[in-house]
Amino acid sequence: MKTFDATTPIYLQIMDDIKKQICAGHLHPGEKLPSVRDFALSQGVNPNTVQKAFSQLEQSQLLFANRTNGRFVTEDKELITQMKNEMATGYVTEFLNRMAEIGYQKDHVISLLEEYAKGEDTDVYN
Amino acid sequence: MKTFDATTPIYLQIMDDIKKQICAGHLHPGEKLPSVRDFALSQGVNPNTVQKAFSQLEQSQLLFANRTNGRFVTEDKELITQMKNEMATGYVTEFLNRMAEIGYQKDHVISLLEEYAKGEDTDVYN
DNA sequence: ATTATTGTATTAGATGCTTAATACAGTAGT
DNA sequence: ACTACTGTATTAAGCATCTAATACAATAAT
Numbered sequence: 001m002k003t004f005d006a007t008t009p010i011y012l013q014i015m016d017d018i019k020k021q022i023c024a025g026h027l028h029p030g031e032k033l034p035s036v037r038d039f040a041l042s043q044g045v046n047p048n049t050v051q052k053a054f055s056q057l058e059q060s061q062l063l064f065a066n067r068t069n070g071r072f073v074t075e076d077k078e079l080i081t082q083m084k085n086e087m088a089t090g091y092v093t094e095f096l097n098r099m100a101e102i103g104y105q106k107d108h109v110i111s112l113l114e115e116y117a118k119g120e121d122t123d124v125y126n
Numbered sequence: 127m128k129t130f131d132a133t134t135p136i137y138l139q140i141m142d143d144i145k146k147q148i149c150a151g152h153l154h155p156g157e158k159l160p161s162v163r164d165f166a167l168s169q170g171v172n173p174n175t176v177q178k179a180f181s182q183l184e185q186s187q188l189l190f191a192n193r194t195n196g197r198f199v200t201e202d203k204e205l206i207t208q209m210k211n212e213m214a215t216g217y218v219t220e221f222l223n224r225m226a227e228i229g230y231q232k233d234h235v236i237s238l239l240e241e242y243a244k245g246e247d248t249d250v251y252n
Numbered sequence: 253a254t255t256a257t258t259g260t261a262t263t264a265g266a267t268g269c270t271t272a273a274t275a276c277a278g279t280a281g282t
Numbered sequence: 283a284c285t286a287c288t289g290t291a292t293t294a295a296g297c298a299t300c301t302a303a304t305a306c307a308a309t310a311a312t
Contacts, residue, residue, distance in 0.1 A: 009269060012133060023228035035288060046271045051290075068279040068288040087228055092242055095221040102149035102213055106242075113236055116218055135299060161258060172301045177260075194258040194309040 002043050010045055014053035022062065022073055023084040029075045033063065036071075128169050136171055140179035148188065148199055149210040155201045159189065162197075 002017075004010050021027040033039065036054060040047040054071060057063045061079060065071045074080065099109045128143075130136050147153045159165065162180060166173040180197060183189045187205060191197045200206065225235045 007135065007138060009133065011269080020224075020227045025229060036290090037288090048272085049270065052269090055290090065289065066279090067277080067290090070288065084228055088225065088230060088238070091221060091224050091228075092238060095217060096239075096242060098146075098217050099214065101146045102210055102217075103151060104214060106239075110236070110239055112214070112218060113222075113232075113239060116222060116232070137299080162260090163258085174302085175300060178299090181260090191259065192309090193260090193307080196258065 004045075011049050011053040011056070014043070014045075014050065015057055018053070018057060019062065019083065019087065022080055023087060027073050029073055029077055029080065031073045033071045033073065130171075137175050137179040137182070140169070140171075140176065141183055144179070144183060145188065145209065145213065148206055149213060153199050155199055155203055155206065157199045159197045159199065 004013050018027065018033075027033075033054075034042065036047050036050045039054075040050040043050070054063060054065075058065060058071070061076070062074050062083070063071050064074060096106065096109065100106075104112070130139050144153070144159075153159075159180075160168065162173050162176045165180075166176045169176070180189060180191075184191060184197075187202070188200050188209070189197050190200060222232065222235065226232075230238070
C-alpha cells in the first residue's frame with residue numbers, strides 16, 4: 001500500500017516508480033511483474049489505473065505482455081541503460097533550472113550539495 | 127503567453143512561478159502584481175484559474191490584496207528568505223532522492239554536476 | 253457623481269482521472 | 283476437459299480542473 005501525491009495522476013506515478021525500479025536494478029530484465037489485479041491490490045488502487053500505467057510502459061518498450069502469462073520487464077539492457085541516462089540528465093537539468101530560477105547559480109548549488117553529501121550517506125547500490 | 131505542463135494543474139504552476147519570481151528577486155516586496163484579468167490574459171488562461179492561484183498564495187501570506195487596488199507581494203522579507211531556503215532544500219533533497227532511486231549515490235551525483243557546471247554558465251543573478 | 257478597474261462569487265459545461273462492476277478471450281496447470 | 287489466472291474491454295458514476303459567461307461590491311481616477 002503506497003501513498004501517492006494527490007496532485008499527480010496515479011498512473012503516471014506508477015509508471016515513474018516502475019521505471020525507477022528498473023533503472024536501479026530492483027526489477028531485472030525479463031523479470032515477471034505482478035498481475036494487474038495483484039499490483040492494484042498491493043497499491044490500493046483500481047485495476048484500471050494499473051492497466052493504464054502498464055500498457056503505456058508497454059508502448060515505450062519497457063515492458064512486454066504475454067496474453068495470459070503475465071507481464072515482464074524488457075530484456076533489452078541497452079534500452080534500460082539509455083533510459084537511466086535520460087532520467088539522470090533530466091533530473092540534473094531540471095534541478096539546476098529550478099535552482100537557477102530561485103536565484104542560485106551553479107557554484108552555489110555545488111557547494112550546497114557537498115554539504116548535503118557530507119551529512120548522511122545511505123546508499124545501498126554501487 | 128506561457129506554456130503549461132499538461133499533467134499538473136495550471137493554478138499550481140502559476141503559484142510555483144510566482145513563488146520562484148519572488149525568491150529570485152524579480153518580484154520585489156510590496157510590488158504590485160497584474161490584475162487577475164490582465165494576468166489571465168497574458169498567460170492565456172481563465173481568470174478563475176488565476177484567482178485560485180492568487181488567493182491560495184494570499185492564504186500563505188506571500189501576497190496580500192487591497193479590495194479594489196490590486197494585489198501586492200508581501201513586504202515581509204524574512205518570510206521570503208525563509209521560503210527561498212525551504213524551496214532550495216526541497217529541490218536538493220528531492221533531487222538526491224530521485225538520483226538515489228535510480229541508482230546514483232551521492233558521490234556520482236556530485237561528479238555529474240561538476241561536469242554540467244563546466245558546460246554552460248548562463249547565470250544572470252548573483 | 254460618474255466611470256473604470258479592482259477583487260470576488262456563482263452557475264454551467266467539457267474534459268481527464270479514478271473507481272466500480274462486469275465481461276470476454278487466451279492459456280498454463282491440474 | 284476443467285479450472286484458475288492472465289490481459290483486455292466496456293459502461294457508468296464521482297470528482298477536480300478548467301473554461302465561459304456573468305454579476306456584484308468597493309474604490310481610485312476623472
